[in-house]
Amino acid sequence: MISSLKRYAFRKFKTAEAEIHELNYLFWECTTRCNLNCIHCGSDCSKDSVYRDMPADDFFRAIDTIKDIPQNFTVVFTGGEPLLRNDLEFCGKELRKRGFKWSMVTNGHLYDEQRHISLLNAGIGALTISLDGLKESHNWLRNNTKSFEKVVNAIELAASSNRINFDVVTCVNQKNLKELGQIRDLLISKNVKAWRLFTIIPIGRAAQNPDLLLTDHQFLELMNFITDHRKNKEIDMKFSCEGYVGKYEPLVRDSYFFCRAGINIGSVLIDGSISACPNIDRSFSQGNIYTDNFYEVWQNRFQPFRNREWTKIGQCENCKEYKDCQGNGLHNWHGNKQNVLVCHHKKIEKTATILNKTK
Amino acid sequence: MKRNWIRTIIKGLSFTSVMFVFQACYGTPQDYGLDILVEGQVKSKTSGLPLKGIKVSESHNLQHEITDENGKFSFYTEFRDSLSFQFQNVDSVQNSQYADKDTLLTGIADSRLFLAIMMEEK
Numbered sequence: 001m002i003s004s005l006k007r008y009a010f011r012k013f014k015t016a017e018a019e020i021h022e023l024n025y026l027f028w029e030c031t032t033r034c035n036l037n038c039i040h041c042g043s044d045c046s047k048d049s050v051y052r053d054m055p056a057d058d059f060f061r062a063i064d065t066i067k068d069i070p071q072n073f074t075v076v077f078t079g080g081e082p083l084l085r086n087d088l089e090f091c092g093k094e095l096r097k098r099g100f101k102w103s104m105v106t107n108g109h110l111y112d113e114q115r116h117i118s119l120l121n122a123g124i125g126a127l128t129i130s131l132d133g134l135k136e137s138h139n140w141l142r143n144n145t146k147s148f149e150k151v152v153n154a155i156e157l158a159a160s161s162n163r164i165n166f167d168v169v170t171c172v173n174q175k176n177l178k179e180l181g182q183i184r185d186l187l188i189s190k191n192v193k194a195w196r197l198f199t200i201i202p203i204g205r206a207a208q209n210p211d212l213l214l215t216d217h218q219f220l221e222l223m224n225f226i227t228d229h230r231k232n233k234e235i236d237m238k239f240s241c242e243g244y245v246g247k248y249e250p251l252v253r254d255s256y257f258f259c260r261a262g263i264n265i266g267s268v269l270i271d272g273s274i275s276a277c278p279n280i281d282r283s284f285s286q287g288n289i290y291t292d293n294f295y296e297v298w299q300n301r302f303q304p305f306r307n308r309e310w311t312k313i314g315q316c317e318n319c320k321e322y323k324d325c326q327g328n329g330l331h332n333w334h335g336n337k338q339n340v341l342v343c344h345h346k347k348i349e350k351t352a353t354i355l356n357k358t359k
Numbered sequence: 360m361k362r363n364w365i366r367t368i369i370k371g372l373s374f375t376s377v378m379f380v381f382q383a384c385y386g387t388p389q390d391y392g393l394d395i396l397v398e399g400q401v402k403s404k405t406s407g408l409p410l411k412g413i414k415v416s417e418s419h420n421l422q423h424e425i426t427d428e429n430g431k432f433s434f435y436t437e438f439r440d441s442l443s444f445q446f447q448n449v450d451s452v453q454n455s456q457y458a459d460k461d462t463l464l465t466g467i468a469d470s471r472l473f474l475a476i477m478m479e480e481k
Contacts, residue, residue, distance in 0.1 A: 024381075025381075025382075025383060025386065025389070027383070027386065072389060072390070074385070074387075074389055074390055074419070076386045078385075096396070096435065101390045102390075103386075103387035103388075103389075103390055104387065105385065105386060105387055113421065116421070117421055117422050117423065119436060120420075120422050120434075120435065121422060121424055121434035121436075122396065122434075123396075123435035124436065125390025125392055125394070126387040126388045126389060126390040126417070127387060128386065128387040128388070136444070160385070160420075160421070161420065161437075162392075162420075162437050163392055163394055163420075163435075163436070163437040164392070165387075165388045165389065165390050165391065165392055166388070167387070169385075194388065196382075198384060198385075240384040240385075241381070241382075241383070241384045242384045243465050247403075255381070258381070260381060260383070261383070264381070265383045265386075276446070277383050277384065277385060278385070279384075279385055295455075329384060348382050
């Protein structure tokens with residue numbers, strides 16, 4: 001009864017949030033250059049990007065159109081690898097002058113003590129670093145023999161600061177699934193407070209490599225791992241908001257599934273496109289900062305993000321969970337958008353049915 | 360205003376306080392921490408001229424900044440109601456005659472602080 005009431009209230013909350021669509025979280029794809037060549041990269045970034053880094057002034061002109069700055073509005077620097085930009089600290093300070101908070105997603109390879117200090121000095125407030133396994137499995141995924149050593153150093157530095165709201169993210173795959181307990185212990189030993197796990201969806205380079213993708217049974221194993229270990233409060237572990245996970249919804253994260261792309265989350269992409277999360281198919285772009293007023297686009301477009309009825313197609317069409325799921329995370333819609341690429345709920349249900357039959 | 364009421368009511372009905380604490384699936388956590396912008400200028404007490412190359416650090420962390428040609432510095436650091444700063448000569452040639460200086464500030468309430476520091480000769 002209480003659970004049904006909570007779900008009902010949450011649905012109403014999501015509808016209200018879509019109607020209000022307050023911009024709280026803005027990704028800036030400030031570069032698509034990258035110093036690594038990870039085998040799972042969904043963005044197809046490379047050392048020699050076809051795009052030049054977006055000039056800081058172009059981005060500032062776009063965000064200066066924002067009226068009524070929402071509380072806790074955050075700009076998230078992403079890439080590529082943001083630390084390849086030498087003007088990151090300048091950009092951060094400029095954002096703070098405007099009253100905006102800022103944060104960064106990094107592979108940690110260039111995050112040394114000097115950069116840690118200069119980023120703090122420039123007012124960074126939150127940080128996410130990727131650690132994708134113990135030494136061998138991390139370096140395999142990151143395609144670099146030094147990456148593990150460097151990222152552990154970065155994690156130690158970030159964890160030493162009380163100022164930064166910091167978490168580690170792990171892409172769970174065939175090679176690191178059995179290591180999750182050891183990774184957890186490693187993070188706790190490094191004083192990491194929060195750990196987010198996600199799976200890799202078959203896009204970009206990942207689509208070509210089956211070692212990166214979990215089987216349905218392994219996905220269920222992951223859900224059970226998170227559920228079990230969340231009871232222990234030593235580290236705040238959660239499943240990312242990448243998809244709706246049915247009966248695991250209240251168990252694997254702090255809140256029910258809600259894809260806020262285009263509702264509270266926007267982005268300015270490397271070519272000036274205005275969209276939501278950078279991992280969403282680029283065909284969803286709603287405008288371009290070089291031809292449109294950014295805030296007008298945010299306020300007046302984004303209909304496919306705020307009304308998801310169009311996702312009631314393919315396997316979602318007759319799904320009983322649709323009212324809570326609403327087509328899963330929007331990054332699961334690609335190409336002609338006639339069917340969702342990954343259904344986390346179906347993976348779970350299918351495996352649970354097989355397990356029940358074998359009992 | 361009406362919209363905020365709707366949010367508050369629904370937030371209450373859903374029995375959870377974490378609904379606004381979200382992060383994009385591939386993004387960072389949100390920043391709910393407090394920090395303070397520390398700015399200032401370091402001058403020579405003897406000549407009144409700005410001192411370049413003085414290391415300004417806050418005691419509780421690794422952070423530091425070096426004064427520029429106008430003796431100025433500026434950095435964000437974690438907010439606390441008392442903060443302790445050190446001013447050190449790290450340029451042994453140009454500022455060797457100046458003694459290091461410590462400053463403790465208590466009862467800090469604002470999110471911005473300006474320090475005017477005069478360094479004395481040894």
